Amino acid sequence: MKKDNSLLSFINNNETRAIAFQVITLLIIAFVFYSGISNLMFNIEAREIHTGFAFLSNRAGFDINESMIAYTPEHSNLRVFYVGLINTLVIAVVGIIFATIIGLIIGIARLSNNWLISKLATGYIELFRNIPILIQILIWYNMALLTLPSPKGSFNFFDSIFINKRGVYVPEPVIETGFVWVLIAVVLGIVLAFLLKRHFKQKHDKTGVYTRTVGYSIGLIFGLPLVVFFLLGSPLHFDYPTLTGFNFQGGRTFSPEFLALAVALSVYTATYIAEAIRSGIEAVDKGQKEAAAALGLTQTQSLKLVVLPQALRVAIPPTINQYLNLTKNSSLATAIGYPELMSAFGGTVLNQVGQAVEILGMTMAVYLVISLFISLLLNIVNKKMSIKGR
Amino acid sequence: MAVYKQQELRKPPISQVGIVRWLRVNLFSSKVNVGLTFAALYMLYILIPPLLNWMIFDANFNFGEFSIFGFEFGEVMATNTNCGRSAACWPFIYEKFDMFVYGFYPRDLIWRVDIVFAMAASLFVIVRLARNYQHKNKVLLAMIIAFPVVSFYLIAGGSFGLEEVKTHQWGGLMLTLVIASVGIIISFPIGVLLALGRQSNLRVISFFSTIYIEFIRAVPLITILFMASFVLPLFFTGGVDFDKLLRALVAITLFQAAYFAEVVRGGLQAIPTGQYEAADAIGLNYVQKNALIILPQALKISIPNLVGSSISLFKDTTLVLIIGLMDMLAMVNMTANDINWLGRETEGFVFVTITMWIFLYSMSRYSKKLEVRFSTDHKN
Numbered sequence: 128m129k130k131d132n133s134l135l136s137f138i139n140n141n142e143t144r145a146i147a148f149q150v151i152t153l154l155i156i157a158f159v160f161y162s163g164i165s166n167l168m169f170n171i172e173a174r175e176i177h178t179g180f181a182f183l184s185n186r187a188g189f190d191i192n193e194s195m196i197a198y199t200p201e202h203s204n205l206r207v208f209y210v211g212l213i214n215t216l217v218i219a220v221v222g223i224i225f226a227t228i229i230g231l232i233i234g235i236a237r238l239s240n241n242w243l244i245s246k247l248a249t250g251y252i253e254l255f256r257n258i259p260i261l262i263q264i265l266i267w268y269n270m271a272l273l274t275l276p277s278p279k280g281s282f283n284f285f286d287s288i289f290i291n292k293r294g295v296y297v298p299e300p301v302i303e304t305g306f307v308w309v310l311i312a313v314v315l316g317i318v319l320a321f322l323l324k325r326h327f328k329q330k331h332d333k334t335g336v337y338t339r340t341v342g343y344s345i346g347l348i349f350g351l352p353l354v355v356f357f358l359l360g361s362p363l364h365f366d367y368p369t370l371t372g373f374n375f376q377g378g379r380t381f382s383p384e385f386l387a388l389a390v391a392l393s394v395y396t397a398t399y400i401a402e403a404i405r406s407g408i409e410a411v412d413k414g415q416k417e418a419a420a421a422l423g424l425t426q427t428q429s430l431k432l433v434v435l436p437q438a439l440r441v442a443i444p445p446t447i448n449q450y451l452n453l454t455k456n457s458s459l460a461t462a463i464g465y466p467e468l469m470s471a472f473g474g475t476v477l478n479q480v481g482q483a484v485e486i487l488g489m490t491m492a493v494y495l496v497i498s499l500f501i502s503l504l505l506n507i508v509n510k511k512m513s514i515k516g517r
Numbered sequence: 518m519a520v521y522k523q524q525e526l527r528k529p530p531i532s533q534v535g536i537v538r539w540l541r542v543n544l545f546s547s548k549v550n551v552g553l554t555f556a557a558l559y560m561l562y563i564l565i566p567p568l569l570n571w572m573i574f575d576a577n578f579n580f581g582e583f584s585i586f587g588f589e590f591g592e593v594m595a596t597n598t599n600c601g602r603s604a605a606c607w608p609f610i611y612e613k614f615d616m617f618v619y620g621f622y623p624r625d626l627i628w629r630v631d632i633v634f635a636m637a638a639s640l641f642v643i644v645r646l647a648r649n650y651q652h653k654n655k656v657l658l659a660m661i662i663a664f665p666v667v668s669f670y671l672i673a674g675g676s677f678g679l680e681e682v683k684t685h686q687w688g689g690l691m692l693t694l695v696i697a698s699v700g701i702i703i704s705f706p707i708g709v710l711l712a713l714g715r716q717s718n719l720r721v722i723s724f725f726s727t728i729y730i731e732f733i734r735a736v737p738l739i740t741i742l743f744m745a746s747f748v749l750p751l752f753f754t755g756g757v758d759f760d761k762l763l764r765a766l767v768a769i770t771l772f773q774a775a776y777f778a779e780v781v782r783g784g785l786q787a788i789p790t791g792q793y794e795a796a797d798a799i800g801l802n803y804v805q806k807n808a809l810i811i812l813p814q815a816l817k818i819s820i821p822n823l824v825g826s827s828i829s830l831f832k833d834t835t836l837v838l839i840i841g842l843m844d845m846l847a848m849v850n851m852t853a854n855d856i857n858w859l860g861r862e863t864e865g866f867v868f869v870t871i872t873m874w875i876f877l878y879s880m881s882r883y884s885k886k887l888e889v890r891f892s893t894d895h896k897n
Contacts (some may be wrong), residue, residue, distance in 0.1 A: 149721035156725060163752040170751040241550045242543035243557045257877035258870055259832040261839075262846060266866050273863070455737040461839055469739060483747035491736045491744075498735035 167484070182480045183208070189475060191466045193382050204476050211468035212493060218388055218467055219454040225393035226453060227446070230400025237405050248401070256398040260456050263395055268387035268463045275383070278374050287367055289375060295386060296368035299379040305362040312355040313348070320344040384465035388457065396453045400446050407442025408434075440512045444505060451501045455494060468493055572867070575604035580611045597858050609861045610868050613852040617868065620688015620843045626680060630691050633668045637694075640664060665702055684762040688843035690872065692762075696834045696844070700769040701827050707770070708777025709816075713807060715778065716785050726778070733775035738833050742768045746840045765837045769830070776826050784819035785811065821891055824884035828877060835873075845869050 137143055171178060183205040190200050194210045195217060236248035255263070272292060276282065281291035289296040320343065327338045356362070368378030411434050419429035458469035466475075473490040477483060531537055544554045579595035600606035610617070619627050640660055647653045672695065675681035687695065714726030733741070745768035750759045788811055796806040816823075838847045849865035852858065 145719055149719050152719075152722050152725070166754050167748075167751045169754060239553070240543075240546060241553050241557075244553050247557055247561075253878065253881075254874070257874050257881060259835040259846075259873060259877075261835040262866070262870055262873065265846070265849075266870065269862055269866065458737040458739045459836070459839075461739060469737070473740065473743060477743070477747070483743070484751075487740055487744050487748065491740050494736045494740065495732065 176481055180485060182482055191471060193385065193466055207476055208472045211466060211471035215457055215467040218457045221389050222392040222453050223450050226396035226400055229393055229397035231404060233397060234401035234404030237401065238408060252398045252401055255394050260391060260395045261459050261462060263391040264387055264459055264463060267391045268383065271383040271387050289368055294380045294382040296375045296378045296380055298365035298367045301364055301366050303362040305359045308359060309352050309356050312352040316347040316351040320347040384463045387463060388460050388465050392453050392456055396449050399449045403442045403445040407438040410441040411437045443508055447501060447505050451498055454497055571604050577606050577608060580608055605864050606861060609858050609864050616689060616852050617845055617848050618690045620692055621686045622682060626682060629671045633671050636664060684760050689848055690845045692842060692844045693834050696766060696769060696837060697831045699766055700773050700830050704770045704773035704777055707774035709781050711774060711778035712781035712785060715782055730775045730778050733772055738772050738836055739839060741772050742836060742840050761842055765840060765842055773830050780819050780822040780826050781815060784815035787818055788815050818891065821884050821888040824887060828880045831877060
């Protein structure tokens with residue numbers, strides 16, 4: 128066969144074209160980047176904006192009313208970053224916990240055979256899912272400011288929890304020396320319970336004799352730390368909030384901003400989690416339950432060994448995705464001024480320093496890391512839960 | 518001879534028919550359910566009456582004098598002071614209605630916006646009527662291209678003898694709809710290209726598409742909006758004047774494109790390999806293959822998810838408030854700062870919430886309907 132070396136066939140060659148396309152794409156991207164960045168440099172110089180990360184060690188100069196770590200205006204901008212990051216994580220964890228609880232309740236309620244309950248659950252989902260989260264945050268915030276009483280007339284729960292316009296005051300646990308042993312006992316208890324469970328499962332697999340381990344596990348996980356706690360003479364006490372003058376002193380305060388954000392995020396995200404849970408439960412075929420009953424499994428065994436593993440396989444991945452969405456949505460705190468990452472660092476520090484590229488870059492990087500972490504988690508869960516083929 | 522007389526049929530027990538049976542089965546089937554039912558009723562009793570009182574029964578509906586067929590109704594319109602604080606003051610919304618819908622758009626020009634609204638409404642009617650028309654796709658395509666162009670000239674003005682209206686005067690529901698529709702229309706083709714890019718065999722293209730999609734999806738929209746409003750102008754040398762709305766639109770479009778791309782990719786992955794191979798076998802090139810064989814099928818199965826993604830975008834448009842655009846939500850504070858109507862945020866929030874809810878709820882119903890129409894499994 129004659130080899131065709133003409134130019135035409137070279138141009139029409141798929142491989143040539145593939146390479147050409149990729150080179151062109153690269154050139155376009157490189158050009159966009161180059162012109163964008165050179166313009167950026169030019170503009171930054173023209174407007175006399177500083178560059179680099181030196182601003183991080185400068186004095187921040189503004190106060191943050193809510194911080195998990197010690198913070199004063201004398202601290203650096205980097206400290207603000209940490210304060211914001213920790214607050215983001217706090218609101219995310221609190222939101223995730225409550226969203227999961229509400230979502231579980233609503234998801235199960237939707238499948239209730241009680242007409243009223245299931246209709247109420249549907250109503251809840253349709254109502255809160257179709258209101259943008261930002262509106263919800265603003266509404267809860269305004270409601271808190273409008274309807275809550277002044278510090279003098281605060282709602283009082285057992286003289287230890289107070290709720291008023293300025294926020295929620297709860298007793299703060301004060302840790303004394305020796306408490307670390309209690310924590311060690313908790314870890315030890317969990318490890319022991321796990322080993323015990325494994326031992327009895329092996330026994331079950333080998334001999335078929337089933338042993339209930341719930342009691343032992345509870346004893347190990349809760350009892351062991353309690354014993355250690357009292358042996359050490361209760362190395363923990365609570366600092367109660369008390370009304371002095373016009374405001375409360377002591378205890379831990381959660382601001383109205385925090386409350387509004389936490390309530391809005393959990394109420395909104397719960398609608399999605401509820402739907403995930405409902406679809407998970409509905410995904411389990413009725414025949415599975417009947418087969419489990421036919422095998423002679425008890426109600427609990429059937430639920431634990433047959434229904435839940437299949438329901439969770441469907442329900443958990445979208446739920447984890449919602450956790451990520453909740454974390455991202457927490458950045459809307461900017462609208463009401465709860466000092467989380469986007470609001471304190473991406474907002475206030477940005478306004479003071481003006482180095483948008485660096486500051487927004489750092490902020491985005493944090494969300495990127497959180498998101499990568501959650502994707503990683505999701506992959507692990509998916510791998511663990513995927514149907515084992517035969 | 519025994520006489521057999523037909524006995525009258527006995528009625529079923531009262532507890533087994535009609536409303537009593539319904540109540541027994543659906544509300545009081547077990548002890549737990551009885552408790553739950555009463556708990557739910559009590560909760561409704563706590564929540565609903567005060568809400569209705571606030572919104573309707575104790576509320577002020579005094580919209581001023583008006584006459585129907587010569588009969589006079591109403592009295593002088595209520596003001597902030599004689600409205601009271603314990604219930605809703607709807608005359609406030611009545612007076613500020615234009616603000617909520619058009620923002621600061623010049624009052625004598627709002628007919629132009631109204632025409633756009635009317636066009637949008639008739640668009641839906643035409644789409645329904647043209648369902649069985651032979652060339653419906655051409656009609657649809659023409660409208661989808663013509664509508665945004667005409668709307669743009671009507672709203673923005675500046676040519677064809679229409680007075681120009683600067684974007685900082687745009688606001689309210691109109692702005693929300695403008696942002697949402699521009700975001701959807703422009704980001705869709707970008708999303709399709711990104712999806713094709715991610716699935717492409719060309720390593721470089723697939724690499725950059727993937728990086729872009731994953732990066733955008735990992736960060737909150739608000740960071741991208743901030744980037745667009747603080748950093749984007751710096752990427753261009755002087756002369757290019759970026760107004761606020763354009764920055765927001767760029768951010769929302771770039772953001773939404775990544776989400777559309779993932780939806781379309783889902784559709785692309787659902788197309789059996791045989792379709793690709795068949796297209797290759799009959800000698801179609803890449804563009805022909807995708808435009809004629811793959812995309813029509815992939816887009817069709819992605820329609821429900823595309824609508825779902827558009828719903829998210831519609832919700833996200835409220836975020837432009839944070840970078841200082843005067844959308845409907847921003848009007849709440851704006852109107853309640855009016856010296857004559859101080860402190861009427863609640864009414865504003867309720868009005869905006871109800872409006873947004875109606876939009877989003879009908880969109881989500883529509884997407885459910887599409888899901889049923891396009892579903893090919895035999896569940897039901």
